[in-house]
Amino acid sequence: MYQDSRRRFENAGAITGSTVLALVIPFLGPLIYLFIRPPEYLTDAHDRELETLALEAQVEGLRCPECEAVVGPKFLVCPMCTAPLREPCRRCSEPLEPSWRVCPYCAAPASPSSSSFSEETRIS
Ligand SMILES: [Zn+2]
Numbered sequence: 602m603y604q605d606s607r608r609r610f611e612n613a614g615a616i617t618g619s620t621v622l623a624l625v626i627p628f629l630g631p632l633i634y635l636f637i638r639p640p641e642y643l644t645d646a647h648d649r650e651l652e653t654l655a656l657e658a659q660v661e662g663l664r665c666p667e668c669e670a671v672v673g674p675k676f677l678v679c680p681m682c683t684a685p686l687r688e689p690c691r692r693c694s695e696p697l698e699p700s701w702r703v704c705p706y707c708a709a710p711a712s713p714s715s716s717s718f719s720e721e722t723r724i725s
């Protein structure tokens with residue numbers, strides 16, 4: 602009984618709410634929706650699309666800058682021409698992108714160049 606009445610009440614509230622909304626703003630509501638929502642949605646969708654494309658390029662389209670060979674996202678060197686692609690993290694040895702300033706895996710500062718990398722290794 603209680604659950605049934607509660608369900609009825611909620612249904613009635615929802616129906617009343619949507620009816621009032623439809624009666625009060627029969628033109629204004631959809632108009633506002635048309636003017637405000639779609640641009641936001643399109644921009645969001647566009648951004649998401651670009652992000653997805655960039656991500657796909659990062660994951661699938663990685664190529665060696667020297668010989669254009671397809672390389673994995675964690676390759677330290679190109680297996681085809683041995684060109685250096687990334688530096689391993691000093692602390693956790695995860696491959697770091699050259700543009701990264703800090704290791705995303707262990708938060709250790711990334712080495713800016715290979716010379717400082719070997720230097721730091723010698724010190725520690
Ligand atoms: Zn290569």
Ligand SMILES: [Zn+2]
Nearest residue numbers: 690693704707
């Ligand atoms: Zn690390």
